[in-house]
Amino acid sequence: MSAAIDNMKPSRYTPTNEAEARLQLAACYRACAMEGWTDLSSTHISARVPGTDDQYLINELGVHFHEMRPDSLVKVYLDGSPVGGAQPPANPAGLTIHGAILQGRPEVGSVLHTHTVAGMAFSALKDVEIKPLTQHSVRFYNRCPAHEYEGIALDVDEGPRLQKDLGPYEMLILRNHGLLTVGVNPGHAFNVMYYLEKSIQVQLAAEQSGAAQNPIGAESTAQLFETYPNFYERDWDGVARSVALADAAFEEAYIPWSEPTEAAA
Numbered sequence: 001m002s003a004a005i006d007n008m009k010p011s012r013y014t015p016t017n018e019a020e021a022r023l024q025l026a027a028c029y030r031a032c033a034m035e036g037w038t039d040l041s042s043t044h045i046s047a048r049v050p051g052t053d054d055q056y057l058i059n060e061l062g063v064h065f066h067e068m069r070p071d072s073l074v075k076v077y078l079d080g081s082p083v084g085g086a087q088p089p090a091n092p093a094g095l096t097i098h099g100a101i102l103q104g105r106p107e108v109g110s111v112l113h114t115h116t117v118a119g120m121a122f123s124a125l126k127d128v129e130i131k132p133l134t135q136h137s138v139r140f141y142n143r144c145p146a147h148e149y150e151g152i153a154l155d156v157d158e159g160p161r162l163q164k165d166l167g168p169y170e171m172l173i174l175r176n177h178g179l180l181t182v183g184v185n186p187g188h189a190f191n192v193m194y195y196l197e198k199s200i201q202v203q204l205a206a207e208q209s210g211a212a213q214n215p216i217g218a219e220s221t222a223q224l225f226e227t228y229p230n231f232y233e234r235d236w237d238g239v240a241r242s243v244a245l246a247d248a249a250f251e252e253a254y255i256p257w258s259e260p261t262e263a264a265a
């Protein structure tokens with residue numbers, strides 16, 4: 001595969017304390033719900049607790065994406081054990097997956113996992129290579145690792161294989177299961193998932209058409225790839241505003257944060 005994209009850089013959306021991480025992560029759950037990337041009480045998104053290298057936040061089991069709030073999140077160590085005593089339960093498979101990825105990639109601040117129809121359908125195909133069919137999909141062309149299905153991820157022994165299969169990349173196809181993306185913060189992981197999900201939807205639609213395909217040529221794929229790392233903050237600005245405007249509890253906290261500062265604009 002080609003070299004991994006180098007986009008794990010701090011941004012103004014990178015949380016600097018636990019309260020900001022909770023707000024960012026809860027907003028990311030709400031944003032995923034707006035996109036329809038939900039599966040009842042399944043799937044999960046995590047965010048590392050700033051200032052620690054062994055703690056992260058994840059959804060309380062049973063709280064659905066559209067109702068997630070900063071205090072709906074539980075705080076656990078990388079091995080899945082609760083921080084600070086008893087807490088509501090999290091999804092056991094989520095703890096296996098997120099703990100392994102965050103342990104294996106110290107520069108990653110957030111991991112996002114989905115069970116969308118397109119993502120699961122694509123994950124069930126023999127060939128899960130993303131083709132350079134559109135501007136969106138070029139980002140993942142030749143940078144599309146996959147992880148074999150091992151059953152529901154309850155065995156911590158799967159962790160090293162998840163780490164190895166993800167490698168330095170920003171996404172992973174979980175075969176017969178779904179999709180996974182990583183980012184420097186939840187908004188970043190959301191952004192990667194947005195383009196991955198759309199790339200997969202388009203590829204499936206193009207293949208279902210039965211017509212001959214016309215992939216983007218090598219010169220253009222290289223040029224397009226170089227333009228990708230820089231605009232996720234611009235995308236997240238609008239997504240965050242949508243989340244904030246849909247819930248007054250988010251509006252007060254999030255709108256000021258999502259306004260670009262002069263230095264960052």
Ligand SMILES: [Zn+2]
Pocket residue numbers: 043113114115177178
């Ligand atoms: Zn899953």
